Amino acid sequence: MIKKLFTILMLCACMMATDAMGQRTPILKTHVETGDVEGILDGTLAVYKAIPYAAPPVGELRWREPQPAKPWEGVLKAEDFGPWPPQPTRPGRTADMMSEDCLYLGIATPAKSVNDRLPVMVWIHGGGFQTEHYGGDLWKHLAQRGVVIVSIEYRTGALGFMAHPELTKESKDGHSGNYGLLDQIFALKWVQRNIASFGGDPSKVTIFGESAGAISCSFLCGSPLAKGLFRAAISQSGGSFAPWRDQPRTLGVDASQKGAEAQGLAFMKHLKKKNIKQMRKMDAMELCGSDVGFGGFWPCVDGYVITDDQYRLYERGEYNDVPVIVMTNSDEGALFSPGNIKAENYQRQMRSMFGDMANEALRIYPGNTDDEAWHGNGDTFRDMGFAWPSYAWVSLQTKTGKSPAYAAYLAQPSKRSFSQDPRRKGVAHADDILYLNGEFLTQPEKYPAEAAVAEIIQQYWVNFAKTCNPNGKGLPYWPSFDDTKPTTMQFSNGASLIMVPNRDQIDFIDRFYRSKREETERQRAK
Numbered sequence: 001m002i003k004k005l006f007t008i009l010m011l012c013a014c015m016m017a018t019d020a021m022g023q024r025t026p027i028l029k030t031h032v033e034t035g036d037v038e039g040i041l042d043g044t045l046a047v048y049k050a051i052p053y054a055a056p057p058v059g060e061l062r063w064r065e066p067q068p069a070k071p072w073e074g075v076l077k078a079e080d081f082g083p084w085p086p087q088p089t090r091p092g093r094t095a096d097m098m099s100e101d102c103l104y105l106g107i108a109t110p111a112k113s114v115n116d117r118l119p120v121m122v123w124i125h126g127g128g129f130q131t132e133h134y135g136g137d138l139w140k141h142l143a144q145r146g147v148v149i150v151s152i153e154y155r156t157g158a159l160g161f162m163a164h165p166e167l168t169k170e171s172k173d174g175h176s177g178n179y180g181l182l183d184q185i186f187a188l189k190w191v192q193r194n195i196a197s198f199g200g201d202p203s204k205v206t207i208f209g210e211s212a213g214a215i216s217c218s219f220l221c222g223s224p225l226a227k228g229l230f231r232a233a234i235s236q237s238g239g240s241f242a243p244w245r246d247q248p249r250t251l252g253v254d255a256s257q258k259g260a261e262a263q264g265l266a267f268m269k270h271l272k273k274k275n276i277k278q279m280r281k282m283d284a285m286e287l288c289g290s291d292v293g294f295g296g297f298w299p300c301v302d303g304y305v306i307t308d309d310q311y312r313l314y315e316r317g318e319y320n321d322v323p324v325i326v327m328t329n330s331d332e333g334a335l336f337s338p339g340n341i342k343a344e345n346y347q348r349q350m351r352s353m354f355g356d357m358a359n360e361a362l363r364i365y366p367g368n369t370d371d372e373a374w375h376g377n378g379d380t381f382r383d384m385g386f387a388w389p390s391y392a393w394v395s396l397q398t399k400t401g402k403s404p405a406y407a408a409y410l411a412q413p414s415k416r417s418f419s420q421d422p423r424r425k426g427v428a429h430a431d432d433i434l435y436l437n438g439e440f441l442t443q444p445e446k447y448p449a450e451a452a453v454a455e456i457i458q459q460y461w462v463n464f465a466k467t468c469n470p471n472g473k474g475l476p477y478w479p480s481f482d483d484t485k486p487t488t489m490q491f492s493n494g495a496s497l498i499m500v501p502n503r504d505q506i507d508f509i510d511r512f513y514r515s516k517r518e519e520t521e522r523q524r525a526k
Contacts, residue, residue, distance in 0.1 A: 027111055030197040035072040039107070040079050045143055048078040048107040048198075049135065053190040054183065056101035057155060062280050063167050063179060066103060066186040081106065081135035085156045086284040088131065100159065100284040105187055108138040108149040111199020119465045120200040122191060122230070123151040124184060126211025126238075126430070129298055130157045130288075141438045145462040148200035150191055154183035154216075157288035161297035163257055164264035166276040175304040177260045181219055182305060188220075188229040206232040206465040210433060214238025218393065219299060222310045222319045232468050234325045234461060236432045237332060239389030241311040241396075243517040244301045245524065251353060252384065252516050254309075260300035270294045311517065314396035321401045323468040325461070326390045327408035330501070331426030333378025333385075334419040346373035350380070357512055364508050374423055379505065386429070388509040391500060394481040404480035406470060409501050410435070411492040412453045435491075436461070453491045460489075 026046035029038045039048035054066040061067060082104030084097050111118050123139060125132045134153035143149045154160060163177030170176075192202045207230045209217045214235035220226040221233055222240075242254050248263040249255040255263065270293065271286075273279050279287070286292065299306060313319050346367040351358040365380045367373035394405040410427045416439070419428035434440055435457050440450040460470040460478065470478050476495045479487050486497040500506060 025112065026109055027114065027197075027199055029075070030114070032194045032197055033071075034069050036075045038075050038077050038079075042108070042140065043144075045108045045110055045140055046198075047138060047140075048109075049080055049138075050078050050082040050104040050106060051076070052082075052103060053105050053152070053187050054103040057103060057159075057179070057183075058100045060280065062100070062159065063162065063164075063176070063276070064170075065179070065182050069103075078106075081133075082153060084133045085153065086159060086288040087127075087157055088288070088290040095285055095289065098285070102153050102155065103183060103187075104134070105150055105152045105190070106135060106138050107151075107195075107198055108140050108143040109198045109200065110143055110146060111148060114197055114199055116199040117196070117201040117204075118146060118148050118199055119204040119206065120148045120150060120191065120195050120202070121461075121465050122188065122205060122207045123149065124154070124207060124209035124213035124216045125151070126209065126213045127156065129161055129180060129212045129215075130295065132156075137433070137437045139436055141441060142436065142458060142462055145458065147462055147465050148195060148198055150187075150195065150200075152184060152187040154180040154187070156180060157295070158267065158292075158297050159284060159288055161260075161299060162264045162267060163260035163300055163302070164268070164276060165261050167264070168257065168261065170276075173304055175257060175302040176264075177257060177300045178302055178305040181216065181223070181299055182225075184216055184220065185223070185225050185229065185305075188226065192229060203231065204465070205230040206234060208234035208236070208461070209238070210236040211238055211430065215240050215299075215389075218310065218389070219306055220320070221322065221324070222307075222313050223305050224307065225305055227320050230320075230322065232323045232464060234327075234464065235390065235393070236327050237329060237386045237390075237429060239326065239386075239393045240299070241309075241314070241389045241392040242513065243309050243311070243520040245520040249296065249298050249300070252513065253520060254298070255300045257300050257302040260298075260302075263296070267294050309517065311392060311396070311513075314393075314400060317400040319397075319401075321397070321403050323403045323405070323464070324393065324397065325406045325408060325464055325470060326394050327410060327432065328382070328387045328390045329427040329429060329432055330409065330411035331378065331382065331419075331424055332387070332429040333381035334417075334421060334424040334426070335429040336381050337374050337378035337421070339374075339421060341370065341373050341377055343367050343370050343373040346377055349377075354512065357508075357515070360508060361512075364505055371423065374421075375425070379502075382429075383502065383505045383509045384512075387502060388506055388513065391506050392510070392513075395483055398481050398483070404469075406464075406478060407481045407488040407500075409488050409490045409498065410457075411490055411501075412450055413492070414447065414450050416440075416447065416450070449493055452494065456495050457491060 083099035160180030167176035365376035444451040
């Protein structure tokens with residue numbers, strides 16, 4: 001009897017040990033379409049830092065659509081992040097860290113089994129379509145809440161967004177430029193085919209991004225090429241709803257493919273090259289590095305990836321109608337406003353930018369002193385670049401879509417910011433990252449209010465990824481956007497609902513973009 005009891009106890013102990021071991025061990029080895037891959041253990045997560053999702057876009061593949069990655073033999077150990085895309089150098093970001101062979105993605109998964117089928121969040125990094133890296137963060141604090149995180153790299157700068165007549169002629173679809181967006185779409189297709197191997201559910205993909213990553217989410221929501229690749233989107237400081245014309249991009253007006261091709265021709269002339277063949281032989285850093293002396297490459301309306309002015313697309317209901325959260329920060333422009341701006345120069349700049357609307361612009365964004373000009377310049381940048389596109393997004397989707405749009409406004413006071421200017425009066429551009437990456441959550445004694453807001457935001461984001469609805473137990477109720485009611489969730493010492501913030505400024509920028517849209521459409525109609 002005693003022997004039998006001892007045997008039973010030993011079996012129970014073994015089962016408990018196995019369960020405990022299982023709880024501690026996420027999926028550290030798995031198989032994807034190109035071979036076996038092994039990650040590393042990071043706490044309760046399995047982390048795969050670099051898996052190639054496409055062939056290296058080098059040589060003859062430079063300025064072409066992404067191509068499938070080649071299979072490998074043995075086990076790929078994904079323990080180090082892939083290289084940065086070629087871009088201007090800075091302290092801590094040197095040329096030896098960069099390579100044109102950059103199309104990798106990283107994954108952080110809490111899944112213990114491929115059968116877990118957890119929701120998936122795919123991160124698209126910012127950087128003005130010129131800089132930054134997918135390995136900045138794998139959002140482990142979000143992953144620990146029960147989602148699989150994927151962070152994707154894409155081509156940036158001239159390598160990612162240069163259009164050119166020769167490239168257009170090469171393409172079977174008659175387009176060029178937007179290679180970086182095509183990379184993102186290619187990566188999302190890879191996720192659909194492979195994420196189940198990491199315990200993710202390909203039917204529950206949410207894309208999310210900040211700055212240019214948020215603008216990318218906006219483009220993907222409008223692109224027919226991305227249809228069915230995700231079921232929800234989160235935008236942090238970004239959207240694209242500007243008009244376009246057949247000239248290179250300027251402030252407030254995007255370029256068509258024809259306009260982007262003109263920029264590509266000017267770039268070729270600047271480099272003293274005669275054709276694309278010669279440009280394909282150049283070192284990548286000669287095209288994207290610090291000493292190029294030519295920049296500004298940006299997605300264009302090519303009729304393929306981006307089919308039209310997204311404002312018009314949304315008016316017509318021609319977009320991927322998925323639930324969205326769209327958030328902006330209270331002082332986005334603090335990161336961009338020149339520290340030495342003078343009132344005289346600011347007023348001249350505003351008159352040049354707004355033309356017949358300049359007097360009204362200077363009333364809404366005054367700059368009678370240098371200090372006032374600094375704030376006016378920052379607020380203009382905030383509203384033109386981030387706040388108005390975000391408002392247009394949720395407003396239009398509410399009118400023409402079936403899926404809910406949720407508006408958010410991050411205004412938490414904090415001494416911690418990416419902007420070091422003491423005149424900053426709110427949350428600067430990119431500060432929202434601090435609420436997702438653990439900066440505040442891991443230092444609650446130092447940042448108690450910020451940590452509390454970070455906890456709320458992360459719960460909302462993960463709830464949204466799991467159910468397409470941010471609401472959940474213990475959180476303030478967040479209704480979908482209604483322009484006539486306080487439905488914008490403000491994150492400041494907690495979370496509470498407000499009306500559209502900075503309404504006078506938003507209405508003015510709305511009128512400005514409307515006039516630009518009418519002007520560009522008249523030009524195209526001639």
